[in-house]
Amino acid sequence: MQNKLPLYLVISLLLLVTLAVVSLYMGVYVFEKHSFYEIFTGLINHDGSIDPADEFVLMQLRLPRIVMAILIGSALSVSGTCLQGMFRNPLATPDLIGITAGASLLAAVTIVLGSYIRPYIPEFLQYSLLSVMAFVGSLITMVMVYRISTQNGRTNVVMMLLTGVAITALGFAVMGLLIYFSKDDQLRDLTFWNLGSLAGATWTKNAILAVVITMSYYFLINKGKALNAMMLGEKDAQHLGIKVERIKKQIVILTALMVGTAVAFAGTIGFVGLIVPYILRLVFKSNYHIILPLSAVFGGILLLLADTISRTVAPPSEIPVGVLTAFMGSPIFIIILIRSRNTM
């Protein structure tokens, strides 16, 4: 089965590209030219054959949003898979163990307090500041959860989930406070952001996301074998020549970075890191060598699908994508809980 990984990757990438093209055409606004080829050549040649309004919707609204859905979906799903490998439990996802809440907490504070300094700093720095703060929030949470729930390389699942509950509760409290103090326009921003949305996609954000993800995947995506070996226990993995401590540190820092950036730009889109590995496990068992790279592609597919539905299902308004993923994810959460009833 290991030899077929490239094949699976190619097939799933084709699926992703097809979905992206279809998604480009979906939406309230309908383009003048319908063929993909016409639009594509029109854009490349810039010969004026494309209506400026069309071009704006395409290049500044839909395409950045599609790219962002793919990037964030992929990042969240890979983070989930890596955390599950590290904690050796399919319930260890950024949202359930409170990492997302930790990131949103600091990001929300930055949004509200930052509104006072926003006019004075350039866009790039604003977003960077937001992602740095969200990164700090998720990193602190991650270290805290790991310290509390794991002793001698063994994770107490109940402790892990409860620490997540506690941090999420704190996040809610801070959010409530911020909502109470914020002005009307900030309020709408906060609420929408709290439910998760990709409506704010821009090329600047995508560029930052792309850099973060490229860097993280460079270190993480080939760690499938190491995560498999860690299922034996950390000491046994070490006997196989795997640098367990170093890999754990990489996972902690890089998933915090990815989750932090994703939360900073799109709010709390939950359950992506739970749904994708769960479905992949149904097919490929827990072989991280296969599911880790595939989760990078399928995360993109899932979030792109969810986002396309969220902006087309109830025109002209849209439902927050976080609501959709939560609808998909909670049943899976319950299924995993029931299945692991005997082992917790």
Add this chain to the structure above:
Amino acid sequence: MLEASNISYAHRKFSILENIDVSVNNGELLVIVGPNGAGKSTLLSLLANEMDKHKDPIFFKKKTFKEWDNKELAHSKAKFSQSNSHDIPLSVKDVVMMGRYPYFSSIPHKTDEEAAQKAMAETDVMHLTTREYNSLSGGEKQRVHLARVLAQLDNDIDKKLVFLDEPLNNLDVLHQHRILNTIKTFTQRGNTAVMVLHDLNLAAQFADRVMLLKKGKIVAHDVPGKVFTREIISSVYNFPCTICPNPVNQNPLIIFGT
């Protein structure tokens, strides 16, 4: 081959091991025995470089573990642990193939497949190849991990070293002897094995040398015939015993309760 001097280990001020000197020669099968809580597993763990808290370095082939490259070390040294994970949602073959992880980067080579097959045949888990690991019995899981450890050391390197922490738990008589014979063959090829065992008679039959521990100290460390004497064994285990020559192979035969 493996040399360590003056090993001590304490857990929260409670001393587990005190001033242990160990030196294991090439081709030697050393069996560590002793009553519960003697520190057998801890000693094995320290020797196998699982904890780096202790001060005095351990020399493996004249190099400390720190001086070894991780991957090279994994080609020369392996360990079978007592507390094997019970939840590995993979097939038996995937688990055995983990033993070959130090040898391939993404796709197993032909030699890796062969090594895995050979190891599975050796521990009699061939018929379980495609089974789900989690559905196996305790003894079968044990044999899968033994196959993984054997596969890990299947290479052309001279003088390899294997640690085994109670490898015979949960195994039936046939498989106990099969595994011990496999390990014996491994050491007869110039490799070294350090093993914790509970069954003194099996230790007497297979070990080249025996180390008897009690409360973190070495009571005796010698060939089986000199360690397994009535005085030593009955006092260390605090239980009466008789020792007579085994009528078949003349090894010491320990009969407890007499």
